[in-house]
Amino acid sequence: MRLPYFLAVSLIFLVSAGVCLVAASFAVTKVEETSEFTVRRALDLKGHDWAEVHSDGLRVVLTGTATDEATRFNALTAAGTEVDTSRVIDEMQVAPTTQLAAPRFSAEILRNDSGISVIGLIPASENREALMDRLNRLDGSVPVSDLMETADYPKPKGWDDAVTYAVEALTRLPRAKISASPGLVKITAIADSQQEKEQLEQELTRAAPPSLRIGLSISAPRPVITPFTLRYLIDEEGGQFDACSAQDEQARETVIAAAQDAGLAASYTCTIGLGVPSPRWPEAAALSIRALAEIGGGSVTLSDADITLVAAEGTNAGTFDRVVGELEAALPDVFALHAILPPPETEDQPGPPEFSATRSPEGLVQMRGRVGDETLRDMVDSYARAAFGSEQVHTATRIAPELPGDWPVRILAGLEALSQLHNGALIVTPDNVTLSGITHDPKTRAYVAGLLSDKLGDAQEFSLSITHQEPPEPADKLPEPEVCEERIAEVQAGTKIAFEPGSATIASDSRDTVNQIADILRECGPIRLEIQGHTDSQGREEMNQQLSQARAQSILNELRGRRIPTASYTAVGYGETQPIADNDSETGREENRRIEFRLIRPESVTNTETGLEALEAPSDPTEVEETDTTATDAEAGDQ
Structure with missing residues (x-):
């Protein structure tokens, strides 16, 4: 049966329309894909991987955020080289202009x-x-x-x-x-x-x-020593230094070696400083010390380039003359020698005039003895009150005629030396100035020897008997920060700071440990301390870091609650970043779960580094010197 003409025509029209529709759709898709591919390739070649491309028919839409206007325009130009510019739709954004970085203040x-x-x-x-x-x-x-x-x-x-x-x-x-x-x-x-x-x-x-x-x-640079002084004595007990100065290590070794050969009875070290009168100072000192030893006893004093050698009473005159002659010939040219041989004492020799002053440990000073006139008495009294305090001085001197011309100088020099001692006694005679007492500064003996040598002048005899004693520790002195750290370590060696599982709450059986640490910190005062929290590697890293920070802060809060001044403390959580044991075992993980107390110590500054160069160094807040002071919590896991 044949189809009616009308139906046949209609069917052919519908089939043709469908074929055309499919062909058109395919063509549009092909054009979109081709345009999108070519534009994407052009943008990538120009380095615009930030831009997004999608096609909508003949339209090519560009999206994305360009860093600046020039970059956006360059992307449009690149797209226009592949497709007609009328087809390019610009929907790109430009990032807002960022502020300039702040300078380094x-x-x-x-x-x-x-x-x-x-x-x-x-x-x-x-x-x-x-x-x-x-x-x-x-x-x-x-x-x-x-x-x-x-x-x-x-x-x-x-x-x-x-x-x-x-x-x-x-x-x-x-x-x-x-x-x-x-x-x-x-x-x-x-x-x-x-x-x-x-x-x-x-x-x-x-x-x-x-x-x-x-x-x-x-x-602490080398001090300038004025006058440059050395004083060595030999008596029945052996040799000893009252003062010793040297310009360097080698000079000190030379002088000490000469003193040891001359019977140095105890260990001693010379002060190294500036002001040496001659580079041949150690040679002159060694020669003088050996000469004194050959004489057999007495004292030798070097004050800058002046050398005073005083023989002991009873020294053989022939030996004295020979040794002094040899020493004068051997000394370097710049040094001048004054040699004294005391005359033997006679039984009918009258007692010499004398001035004495004593200083008690409480600071009270009493002066007795002879002065030349009223003016000298007022001058000595005024000087003593200025040196020791006007309320501390009691004067009971008397005026006596026919005193030596240098008597005022000897008294004032002796009082100045006495003011350097914590307590002591001064005796001034025409032939000698004797000072004895106690000092808290080990350098006082050398300073006093240099002072008297300078004030009294050449060829003047003085005797020192100064004992060094360490000053008593003040009752309120704070312990050293390192001592505090050691005491905390001792507490933590026998116990642990534990927390409730997965929380920052301190376990009840650990509060006694915190109390002991608080007692130590209360005595230590404002030390710079970092309280660090650490965890094992189980769980997410971010959660571990937060937990460690919370636990460190919990310890800090507990110390504040116990009225510990914590202004110089800080709490830092390090999470799992600083393990001290293997996290593959339960024992290792338990060791890694810990609270650490660490001193924040100053960093070293090299002498070649300028201040502004030092400021350019990157700041790392985690730079804290490692110590062994740790505490672990006893729980089985953090999570």
Whole structure:
């Protein structure tokens, strides 16, 4: 049966339309894919991998965020080289312009006898007038130079702490360079002695906030010794030094070796310093000491280039003349020798005039004996009151005629020497100045010997019997931070700080441990301490870090609750980043779950590093010196 003509035509039309529709759809898809592929390839070749491309018929739509307007325009140009520009639809965004990075703020403060100067770049919000006012109050007699520049950026974290600490440190340092930047202060200073250096380091370390990194370079240079003095004595008990100076290590070894050959009875070390009158000083000292030993006894004093040799009473005159002659011939040209042979005493010899002064441990001074006239008595009394305190002096001297011409000099020199002792006695005669007593400074004996040698002059005899005793420790002296650390370690060696499983709550059986540590810290005062929390590697790293921080903070809060001053403490969680044992075993994991108490120690500053160079070093808040002071918690797991 044949189809009607109308139906046949309609069927052919519908089939043709379907074929055309399929062909058109295929063509459109092909054009879209081709356009998208070619544009994507062109963008990738130009380095625009940030741009996204999708086709919508003949339209090619570009999306994404360009870093700047020039990059966006370059991407449009690259797309237009592959397809007609009228087909390119720009829907790209341009990233907002970021602010310029804040500059590195830093301030370098230099203080010396000439004044104080400040140079550097500080935030505009810094109260510049208040800062200069604080510096002016350090020493109103010297000028303060303001060489700082400002930048209108917010104060970085740690800036205020650094500036406050730098000014506070400068109050203790009359000669120093301090470089301050956010979270970091570098101090380079000079101390007058090794003892002062150690004291400054301790005070500066205690005063620093726990969040602040500090670097200390405090040097104690060689002292200038004036006069350059050596005094050696030989008596029935052997040889001993009253004072010894040398210009270097080799010179000191030469002098000590000569003294040991001459019967040095105890160990002694010479003070190394500046001011030697001749590079041949050790040669002259060694020759003089050997000459004294050959005579058999007495004393030899070197004060700069003057040498005074006093033989013991009863020395053979022939031996004395021979040894002195040989010594004069052997000494370097710059040195002058004064040799004294005391005359033998006679039974009918009258007693010499005498002046005496005593100083008690409480500081009371009594003066007795002879003075030449009323003027000298008033002068001695005034000098003593100025040296010892007007309420501490009692004068009971009497006026006597026919005293030696140098009597005033001998009395005043002796009183000045007595003022250097904690307690002692002074006896002045025409032939000798005798000083005995106790000092708390081991350098006093050498200082007094140099003082008397300089004040009394050449060929003058004096005798010293000065004993060094360490001063008693003050009752309220704080223990050294290292001692506190050791005591905490002893507590932790026998017990552990444990927490409830998976929490920052301290286990009840660990509270006694915290109490013991709190008692130690209460005695230690403001030490810089970091309380660290650590976990094992079980669980997610982020969760472990949060748990360790919470536990360290929990210990800090417990100490605060026990009224421990914690302003110089900080709590830091390190998570699983610092294991001390293998995490593959339960024993190792338990060791890794711990609380550590560590001192925050100052960093070293090399002498070749300038302050501003030091500030360029990256700041790492995790830089804390390793110690063995640890505590582990006893729970089976963190999670």
